[in-house]
Amino acid sequence: MNALPASASGSGLTLMIVDDDPDDLWMFGHLLHRASPEPEELSLIAAADGADALAQIERALATGAPLPDAILLDMNMPGLTGLDVLASLRARRCLDGTPILILSTADDKEIAERALAAGADAVFTKPDSMDSIARLAAGIFRTVLARRTPMPRGNKA
Numbered sequence: 001m002n003a004l005p006a007s008a009s010g011s012g013l014t015l016m017i018v019d020d021d022p023d024d025l026w027m028f029g030h031l032l033h034r035a036s037p038e039p040e041e042l043s044l045i046a047a048a049d050g051a052d053a054l055a056q057i058e059r060a061l062a063t064g065a066p067l068p069d070a071i072l073l074d075m076n077m078p079g080l081t082g083l084d085v086l087a088s089l090r091a092r093r094c095l096d097g098t099p100i101l102i103l104s105t106a107d108d109k110e111i112a113e114r115a116l117a118a119g120a121d122a123v124f125t126k127p128d129s130m131d132s133i134a135r136l137a138a139g140i141f142r143t144v145l146a147r148r149t150p151m152p153r154g155n156k157a
Contacts, residue, residue: 012041013144016068018053018085019103020077024126027133028072028103035137037145050080054088057095067094070144073120075104075111083118090119099144 015032019025029044036042045068047053053071060067071089075082082102089095099121104111112123122143127133 012038012043013070014043014045014066014068015144016045016047016053016056016071018047018050018071018077018082019074020049021074022048024074028137031130031133031137032140035134035141037141049077050082050085050088053085054080057089057092061094068098070099070101070140071095072101072103072140075102075106075115083114086115086118086120101140101143 013036017025017028017032019028025046025048029046032044033039033042045056047056050073053073057067059065073082073085073089077085080088082104086100086102089098089100100119102112102115102120102123103126104115104123105126107125115123124136124139127136
């Protein structure tokens with residue numbers, strides 16, 4: 001899997017960020033590390049688009065590698081949209097307990113409702129300032145940590 005700079009300890013939280021914009025991948029990775037309650041225990045996995053994310057999940061399942069604890073998914077990507085990827089991820093029973101958070105450039109109630117109906121755990125609007133991004137990162141951690149289950153997940157499909 002494509003890892004953003006992170007700790008290799010493996011005992012903490014692993015987040016997958018799916019976004020076709022490399023600047024957004026870097027920025028979210030950097031700010032998630034800064035907002036993390038335990039940055040040394042945070043591992044980030046980057047996926048350049050929906051197909052890459054699904055391929056990385058399939059590779060993890062095939063090799064027995066750990067799955068991400070949560071997935072941050074851009075709504076508007078070329079090829080597979082965020083909703084397409086969300087549907088594919090939610091079809092995998094091994095990801096039933098995995099929070100999937102949608103990131104959208106538009107603050108659109110209809111898009112948010114569609115994403116939530118399709119199985120997203122939360123929908124966030126991508127902010128346009130560093131302060132807003134830092135608040136978003138903190139909100140993501142609150143959402144993920146509140147939903148995190150203490151028992152380990154198997155990699156069964």
